[in-house]
Amino acid sequence: MPMRRYIPAVVTLAGLVFLLTASHARAAGLNSLSLLDTGYRHMYNLQFDEAHQAFADWEHQHPLDPMGPASDAAAYLFSEFNRLHVLEFELFTDDHRLANQPKLPPDPKVRQAFEDQLAKTEQLADAALQRNPNDPDAQFAKALRLGLRGDYTALIEKRYLAGLGYMKQGRVIAEHLLTQDPSYYDAYLAVGIENYLLSLKPAPVRWLLRLDGAETDKTAGLQKLQVVAQKGHYLLPYARLLLAVAALRDNNRNEARILLEGLAQEFPRNHLYTQELAQLEKPQ
DSSP states (O other): OOGGGGHHHHHHHHGGGGGOOOGGGGGSOHHHHHHHHHHHHHHHTTOHHHHHHHHHHHHHHOTTOTHHHHHHHHHHHHHHHHHTTTTOHHHHHOHHHHHTOOOOOOOHHHHHHHHHHHHHHHHHHHHHHHHOTTOHHHHHHHHHHHHHHHHIIIIISOOHHHHHHHHHHHHHHHHHHHHHOTTOGGGHHHHHHHHHHHHTSOHHHHHHHHHTTOOOOHHHHHHHHHHHHHHOSTTHHHHHHHHHHHHHHTTOHHHHHHHHHHHHHHOTTOHHHHHHHHHHHSOO
C-alpha cells in the first residue's frame, strides 16, 4: 500500500504545531508577558478577533520580535481550521475518514494575511539570528513558522508529504534549541508530536519514515507531550489536548474525560472540548 495513505493522520496532529508558542517571553516584562498570554487564551477560546488585537498590540510594542507575527499567523490558521471543522476529534482518531476528506476551500483573505505574517516572521527571525546566532526565541520562531506552513500545506491544501517535510524541518530546529536550553519546555511539543504520530503507522511505513530522517518512538513521543502538559506555558493546554487524543486512540476514555473536563472548564468558549465530552457520555 502506498506510503501516502498513512501520512494524513500524522500531519493532522503534527500539523497543529501552529500552537508552538515558546516560553520565550520569560525574559520580557510582566505587561508584555500578560499581553501574549491574553492573545493565546483568546485563541484557545476561539475568540479570534480578540486574539488578533492582542498580537497586533504585541507587535506594536515589540517590532523586532518574530514571535509577534508568528503568533498572529497561528491565530489566522486556527480560525481557518475552526471554520472548516478541521479540529474535530473524529478526524484525529479516524484515519480512514481523514484520508478521504475532500480538499477544503480556503478563505483567500485569511490566506493572504497568513502568508504575510509568515514572511514577516522569517524576516525578523533571520535578522535576530544575524545579531545573535544562538537567539533561542528566533530559533523557535523559525520552527513555529515551519509548523504553521506544514499545517496549511497538509490540512488545507492536502499535500501531506510536503506537510510532513515542513514538520521534520521544524522538529530539527526545536531539537537544536533544546540542546541549548532544555527548559524551553514548549519546544518539546514538536519532538513529541512527530514521534508519537509516526509511531502509529505500520512497521514498514515506520521503517521508510526513519530512512527519511523521521522519528517514530511512541513512548518518547508521549513522554515529550507530558513534559509540555506539566511544565509548558502557552502550550500546556494544547499538550493536554493531544494527550486526550492519544487516550482516545488507546480507548482510555476515563483519562480522556479528565483531560477534556479540565480544558472545557478553562476554555468554556471552545466547543471542541464540550462536544467531545458529550460524545464520551454516549454508550460504546
